[in-house]
Amino acid sequence: MLEIKNLHVKLEEEDKQILKGVDLSVESGKVHAIMGPNGSGKSTLSYVLSGRGGYVVTDGSATLDGIDLLEMEPEARAAAGLFLAFQYPVEIPGVGNMTFLRTAVNAQRKARGEAEMSSTEFLKEVRAKAKTLKIDAEMLKRPVNVGFSGGEKKRNEILQMAMLEPKMCILDETDSGLDVDAMKLVADGVNALRDAGRAFLVITHYQRLLDHIRPDVVHIMASGRIVKTGGPELALEVENNGYADILAEEA
Amino acid sequence: MAVRRQNRLQPKLDAAEARLAATSLPEGGVWITEARNQALARLRTTGLPNARDEYWKYTRPDTLVQPEPVAAALYRPDEKTIFADLDRLHLTFVDGVLDVAASDPRALDGVEIQTLADAAAADIHWAREVYGVLEARGQDPVERPLAALNTAVATEGLAIRVTGKAARPIQLTYLQSAPDSDAMIHHVIRLEPGAELTVLENGPAAARLTQVIEVEVADGAAFHHIRAQGRTHERRAATHIFARLGRESAFKSFTLTANGALTRNDVVIEFTGDDALAHVAGAALGDGSDRTGFHHDDTIFITHDALNCESRQVFKKVLRNGATGVFQGKILVRKGAQKTDGYQISQALLLDGDSQFLAKPELEIYADDVACSHGSTSGAIDEDALFYLRSRGVPEGPATDLLILAFVAEAIDEIDDPAIAAALLERLESWLSRHRG
Numbered sequence: 209m210l211e212i213k214n215l216h217v218k219l220e221e222e223d224k225q226i227l228k229g230v231d232l233s234v235e236s237g238k239v240h241a242i243m244g245p246n247g248s249g250k251s252t253l254s255y256v257l258s259g260r261g262g263y264v265v266t267d268g269s270a271t272l273d274g275i276d277l278l279e280m281e282p283e284a285r286a287a288a289g290l291f292l293a294f295q296y297p298v299e300i301p302g303v304g305n306m307t308f309l310r311t312a313v314n315a316q317r318k319a320r321g322e323a324e325m326s327s328t329e330f331l332k333e334v335r336a337k338a339k340t341l342k343i344d345a346e347m348l349k350r351p352v353n354v355g356f357s358g359g360e361k362k363r364n365e366i367l368q369m370a371m372l373e374p375k376m377c378i379l380d381e382t383d384s385g386l387d388v389d390a391m392k393l394v395a396d397g398v399n400a401l402r403d404a405g406r407a408f409l410v411i412t413h414y415q416r417l418l419d420h421i422r423p424d425v426v427h428i429m430a431s432g433r434i435v436k437t438g439g440p441e442l443a444l445e446v447e448n449n450g451y452a453d454i455l456a457e458e459a
Numbered sequence: 460m461a462v463r464r465q466n467r468l469q470p471k472l473d474a475a476e477a478r479l480a481a482t483s484l485p486e487g488g489v490w491i492t493e494a495r496n497q498a499l500a501r502l503r504t505t506g507l508p509n510a511r512d513e514y515w516k517y518t519r520p521d522t523l524v525q526p527e528p529v530a531a532a533l534y535r536p537d538e539k540t541i542f543a544d545l546d547r548l549h550l551t552f553v554d555g556v557l558d559v560a561a562s563d564p565r566a567l568d569g570v571e572i573q574t575l576a577d578a579a580a581a582d583i584h585w586a587r588e589v590y591g592v593l594e595a596r597g598q599d600p601v602e603r604p605l606a607a608l609n610t611a612v613a614t615e616g617l618a619i620r621v622t623g624k625a626a627r628p629i630q631l632t633y634l635q636s637a638p639d640s641d642a643m644i645h646h647v648i649r650l651e652p653g654a655e656l657t658v659l660e661n662g663p664a665a666a667r668l669t670q671v672i673e674v675e676v677a678d679g680a681a682f683h684h685i686r687a688q689g690r691t692h693e694r695r696a697a698t699h700i701f702a703r704l705g706r707e708s709a710f711k712s713f714t715l716t717a718n719g720a721l722t723r724n725d726v727v728i729e730f731t732g733d734d735a736l737a738h739v740a741g742a743a744l745g746d747g748s749d750r751t752g753f754h755h756d757d758t759i760f761i762t763h764d765a766l767n768c769e770s771r772q773v774f775k776k777v778l779r780n781g782a783t784g785v786f787q788g789k790i791l792v793r794k795g796a797q798k799t800d801g802y803q804i805s806q807a808l809l810l811d812g813d814s815q816f817l818a819k820p821e822l823e824i825y826a827d828d829v830a831c832s833h834g835s836t837s838g839a840i841d842e843d844a845l846f847y848l849r850s851r852g853v854p855e856g857p858a859t860d861l862l863i864l865a866f867v868a869e870a871i872d873e874i875d876d877p878a879i880a881a882a883l884l885e886r887l888e889s890w891l892s893r894h895r896g
């Protein structure tokens with residue numbers, strides 16, 4: 209589904225290479241996890257895939273179901289089925305969460321040539337999905353992420369994912385800042401979406417999330433590259449021993 | 460020194476004489492003739508503004524001052540008049556002249572609505588206590604000569620006296636029919652104790668509009684004013700509101716401005732009774748790439764001269780393609796005006812590097828037990844918020860619009876009536892959809 213080949217990315221503002229040849233292939237129906245030391249380029253990869261400005265792709269490619277992602281506007285990537293749960297969800301004062309969600313859902317439908325969701329249908333769905341994530345009605349009315357706690361912001365990301373039903377979901381440290389119960393809620397939310405036609409790329413530092421969302425494949429990223437790929441046991445190894453051994457082995 | 464002052468004043472006096480020479484001085488009854496003569500005397504003392512005046516540094520007054528107006532092409536969008544869905548008493552002015560045939564009968568319980576001409580013809584009239592009186596008070600400490608000019612020569616306008624709670628708002632629609640029209644409108648409004656009235660204004664009025672509204676809000680009375688300034692791209696306007704507020708009274712004014720070559724809106728408010736409140740707010744949207752550009756100036760002066768009064772100024776401007784926004788807002792707290800609560804915020808959203816926002820926020824406080832705050836900012840669209848929206852599938856145009864609407868929301872929130880707020884929001888949204896990128 210997601211095919212990344214030899215991706216090289218540098219910053220637009222300064223001559224600093226962040227991604228130095230990322231190769232990654234995520235198949236439909238699978239859950240891949242990426243772990244790696246701070247600053248290794250995990251968030252950068254997620255931003256570049258979703259089309260954030262400020263980066264320059266100097267080499268390589270990234271495709272979603274064979275379509276070149278890197279040439280598309282961020283909104284077109286979203287409409288094509290790509291979703292990023294942000295490591296740091298953005299606060300938007302003055303824009304109501306509901307308005308935001310509805311605008312997003314209908315914009316994607318429009319881009320795909322589908323009919324807009326009626327407001328009653330939309331309300332029903334949001335309420336049901338918010339409930340499973342323990343997001344109360346009052347939070348839905350507030351401006352996007354404004355005054356939300358760290359954990360509430362992360363749950364709000366998952367609510368958006370549940371509403372938008374993307375086929376390629378990238379979760380950037382969605383587990384950080386979550387308490388144990390909230391982590392379970394988020395994991396349940398992800399697991400509920402697991403489907404043969406959908407894939408996940410889960411960026412995390414901790415094994416705990418992966419206990420709930422069992423990954424098929426685990427990658428280790430370091431210095432802008434995937435340096436090791438393995439099964440779920442790789443995450444356990446990191447949990448127990450840190451990165452030192454793996455990085456030494458690869459060097 | 461005296462000679463230098465004279466040298467600076469002379470061109471302004473000459474400008475006043477030139478303007479008066481092109482204007483016919485009106486006839487009227489005793490009281491209004493006296494008021495007009497006094498205004499004429501004020502004008503002949505100050506002259507008309509020029510670019511050297513302190514409060515005209517950011518806005519060139521030339522086209523507002525010169526004897527003939529600059530012509531403005533008509534703008535007649537094919538759409539319903541704003542507020543048409545509200546239950547209101549509707550009066551229409553064309554090129555600044557009341558069009559009786561196109562207006563509702565002036566009958567509203569608890570409200571007397573007369574033309575200024577009818578009030579002026581009477582030898583004795585309540586309006587003599589308001590007409591030119593509040594304007595004259597508002598000349599100090601900052602002179603507003605265009606208002607004095609208006610008082611001296613205006614013949615069109617309304618004299619509205621409110622004795623009860625008006626069941627419906629009064630809507631004044633100002634149409635422009637001649638490309639070189641020059642309108643001079645003066646309304647006097649008095650709300651007796653406990654009375655309530657909402658006045659809605661909309662439309663360009665003329666190629667050039669010079670307007671004065673004087674509002675006396677007596678004890679316990681409430682006056683609401685909503686204005687959707689005409690979207691005619693080439694129009695020019697200098698408007699003034701002078702309000703005097705009694706004890707426990709309320710004054711709220713909101714102005715939406717979209718387009719206009721030049722708009723200067725002065726609001727001068729004086730608290731004379733305790734425990735009153737005044738909220739003045741506005742949202743202005745302009746595109747400098749219009750043939751005549753976009754220049755919008757809000758100049759607000761609020762004087763607290765009573766105990767425990769609350770004033771709020773909330774002004775938002777959205778500027779693109781070389782548009783200019785100006786905010787000059789002052790809170791003056793006189794000695795003894797304790798427990799004053801004054802708030803002022805003026806913000807501009809600059810959609811590109813060509814646009815500019817010029818702000819002169821001022822606090823002048825002579826009482827010790829007050830809470831006053833002010834802030835002024837200008838900034839661009841938040842790129843992180845824009846990317847967040849786009850990453851959820853909202854295209855750049857609508858995403859930008861959402862952020863713009865969020866930016867002006869604080870000003871729109873000042874409007875109490877949801878139906879009125881919705882009508883203005885609709886205007887705003889349609890302007891945005893026509894002015895992308």
Ligand SMILES: Nc1ncnc2c1ncn2[C@@H]1O[C@H](COP(=O)(O)OP(=O)(O)OP(=O)(O)O)[C@@H](O)[C@H]1O
Nearest residue numbers: 219226244245246247248249250251252253262295
């Ligand atoms: N806009 C930027 N300006 C300067 N440096 C940047 C910028 N964006 C990323 N970097 C640098 O690129 C490197 C990779 O950052 P990135 O956020 O992708 O790391 P990460 O793997 O997600 O780390 P973490 O685990 O801490 O979230 C870091 O050294 C970071 O400082």
Ligand SMILES: [Mg+2]
Nearest residue numbers: 250251252295
């Ligand atoms: Mg990161």
